Amino acid sequence: MILACVLVLLGEVGYDALTYEEVARRAHASKATLYRRWATKGEMVVAAVAAGPASAATGAGDIDTGSIRGDLIALCRRLDTTMRSADGSLSLMLLRAGLEDPALCRHIEETTGPTGAKLPASVLDAAIRRGELPQGAQPFAYEEVAGSVLLLRRLNGLPAGPDYLTYLIDSTLLPALRASAGTDPPPRAIFG
């Protein structure tokens, strides 16, 4: 299958170095065929990723450390791990490549499983039950903010060590979560 070769190549050489020529070579396909089906490299890659295997929910069980603060740390760690994984790198690659295909984002979102990008309802409910967060607390502060900040640090090659994470959580995420009881914002895009 052609798209499988595309995925393999993506993994081997990255988006920029991926060429029609090599895809054709590997897939024993004609360049003409590739061009007939996908007018641009972007389209082809998107199709390949979209057609890719549902990448098996990467293990990971539920998170319940007993406190919302511990849960957030665990979630951020998981998110960071996801971003350093194959799937995450792939997403970063595509993001960096400037590919902004909503369908692709949705696909990644749906198939990647518990990435740490979502604030699981169980965690939120538990925190509310414990009285750490108010009734009606919204996950936005975590999902939008933590995702963006960590992703950008990764794109920038900046570290996101324990010190940074705890500061982020204590100074921003927790206060925001505690204060959240408004309406839903527009949906997030990549990684969640």
Place this chain on the structure above:
Amino acid sequence: MILACVLVLLGEVGYDALTYEEVARRAHASKATLYRRWATKGEMVVAAVAAGPASAATGAGDIDTGSIRGDLIALCRRLDTTMRSADGSLSLMLLRAGLEDPALCRHIEETTGPTGAKLPASVLDAAIRRGELPQGAQPFAYEEVAGSVLLLRRLNGLPAGPDYLTYLIDSTLLPALRASAGTDPPPRAIFG
């Protein structure tokens, strides 16, 4: 000057389409010379941007709407504008290209003037004076979070309209700023 040609070309065709060949052509320089000085396109571009004009503090005066909420909205607007401007596009371009040069980031930061990425001391002080923020409030929540979130939305091609901004400010930035009184986190990199 060679680097000037690089900047012009960057503006005309973008990072990906910028070639040594064309730079040499425009600058009446030899490719060998270019390669002698900058081993990669990335290096060359970074040098060009770093050597670029201080890009004239983009006008914009101080911000003082009378409330911290109004000031934040104004700042976010300005930041979004910056990111859509030439300088901002350039930064995005470099970011997307995977260039992560701290020196470059600092340079952009220093030369771009009031981009909206920094929370001006005047704004912070005024809010504290008005009693909207506690003594010792830290700009981290704004500088790290607002910058990341808006930049990523831009990379993703997602909108950041008034509704979104107010939600972000009300649900996240303000609560976080009000709760901030700890120690400084690691410094931010791009756009701030």
Place this chain on the structure above:
Amino acid sequence: MILACVLVLLGEVGYDALTYEEVARRAHASKATLYRRWATKGEMVVAAVAAGPASAATGAGDIDTGSIRGDLIALCRRLDTTMRSADGSLSLMLLRAGLEDPALCRHIEETTGPTGAKLPASVLDAAIRRGELPQGAQPFAYEEVAGSVLLLRRLNGLPAGPDYLTYLIDSTLLPALRASAGTDPPPRAIFG
């Protein structure tokens, strides 16, 4: 046609200064195409010469001065002329370039017409009829020796004036021709 451009260029700038780049330019062909067809400059030039027009038997009629000595002088003159002509220069150029393609030699031989490199049967027969040469005289002494000697003098930039020619003929060619009645030697290559 590409090879035509090669020939034109050969004539204009010579073998050493002939470049793939310029051939591609003139022929509106891609360098890749040239390299695909001919791995080396030599191959390309040989192909061009081999494909060249049969270069129109350069006029010149039969030779019959009434004596073998006169005929030989005339033949040597013609040979010298040939070597100074376009075709001859081309051959010299190729020779100097170290190109030793038997097919090419044969081609030149076949297409160049009466170059003076061959001892025409008519001349030989007439000399035998006149009694100047013995029955069964072989052209080797002329074809191999005169060709080599004159060609080498030309390569060396040495003159081959009337004095030299008559000395060569009287001291070497004629005695050798008169004594020749043996078997055939291996065939000659260039210019004959």
Place this chain on the structure above:
Amino acid sequence: MILACVLVLLGEVGYDALTYEEVARRAHASKATLYRRWATKGEMVVAAVAAGPASAATGAGDIDTGSIRGDLIALCRRLDTTMRSADGSLSLMLLRAGLEDPALCRHIEETTGPTGAKLPASVLDAAIRRGELPQGAQPFAYEEVAGSVLLLRRLNGLPAGPDYLTYLIDSTLLPALRASAGTDPPPRAIFG
């Protein structure tokens, strides 16, 4: 010494692939210096060869097989060997490179020792004494003809085996030598 490096390089890569750049590198000399002294590669190479060691008469003693025919065969063999040796290859290289420096030719001639290109007086005298050649026989037929023919065959990549040599000697050289008793022709150039 710079010229020594030139010679070494000549031997290693040949004339065509010899560059000012590499000579400068090897000789720890500046390109400017080389250009100041020798305007062209040719000049430099000629100077190097001319300044080269007298290349020690390559062993080889006198030739005396008892007959002029045997002596000629031995001489031709030696000549062929010379042309395949380092010195000979060098000469061929220069010849092919189109260098026609009389001084250089003389130098090679003088320093190369008994190359087989000259017909030694001892051989000629012995043949005359034996009555094989007439009084006043001239070496021209050998020196000019054998040299040219063998050199050209070499340039053309054609063989010059025993059969060929005996034919050349019997059909041409010997008859010409026997008939030679005229005046001297213009001096030969390369190889004798």
Place this chain on the structure above:
DNA sequence: TGCTAAGCGAGACGGTACGTCCCGTCTTTTA
């Protein structure tokens, strides 16, 4: 069952850019 037509692989083609090497000229640095 036989014939046509669409789709495919293979790969040639005119281009453009790559990164390297060398040219011949020139400054700059060192001794």
Place this chain on the structure above:
DNA sequence: TAAAAGACGGGACGTACCGTCTCGCTTAGCA
């Protein structure tokens, strides 16, 4: 103060892909 060191504009090298194209060869589908 001359020579080394080497930067410079220029340009060819041989390679890799680009996106377009023409070939034959399958391999259906329709007759």
